[in-house]
Amino acid sequence: MKPLVCALLLLIAQSALADSGTVIRNSDLREKPFSDSRSIATLSSNSKIEIQKNQGTWMQVKTPQGQVGWIKLLNVRTQSGTRNNGLATLGNVIKTGSSGQTVTTGVKGLSAEQIQTAEPNMAEVNKMESYSSSNSEASRLARQAQLSPKKVAPLSNSNTNVNTPNNGRRP
Structure with a gap:
């Protein structure tokens, strides 16, 4: 009897600690973790899901109806399985x-x-830098688009926090 009770308690504890989440926008539940994979369901915004595993930018999830599939992780707001009360x-x-x-x-x-273990890919950095334009080219394109210059105050070097009520701006 004790092993059965222990197994049941372990199962309950695992389900309580499973990561859960909420779908933040209507999303397709896909058969495989690929954008061109077959959609097996559409999950509505605010749907609750259980997260089973992550693979790159995809999450394998289980719906309350028991459907298992893949959803883009940016479409999910996660809650830790160790839920704060x-x-x-x-x-x-x-x-x-x-x-x-x-x-x-x-x-x-x-x-x-x-x-x-991430390391910079200098070839990609150089490629990105090749997309920059000179001041004269930027000015030419701005004139062509009929944009007018605006004076903008430089940012201060103080330790402002963007998570403040004024988004880091001083009153």
Whole structure:
């Protein structure tokens, strides 16, 4: 009897710790992690999903109806499986001034190992730099498009935080 109870508790704990998410825009649930793969369902915005695994820019997910397929990870807002309850979030705010949630869209889809072992591709950097234009070329194109110059104050070097009520601007 004890092994059965332990197995049941382990199964419940695993499902409680599974990553969950919410679809943030209407999205196709695809058979395989490719844009040209067959769509097996359409997930509506605000649909709840269970995230099974990540593969590059795709997530394999399971819907409440039991359908399993692939969705682009940028179409999903994730919630950690170790869900913060209200008291834990309040505790974080009291101790650190933060809810404990961090936005990391810039590295979404990359593993910690991929980030740590990343190396610059200088050929691609040079290719990107080749797309830049000179000041005279930019001025010529601006005149051609009938754009007029505008004076813009330079940014300060202070440690402003864009996550402030004024988006980093001083009052």
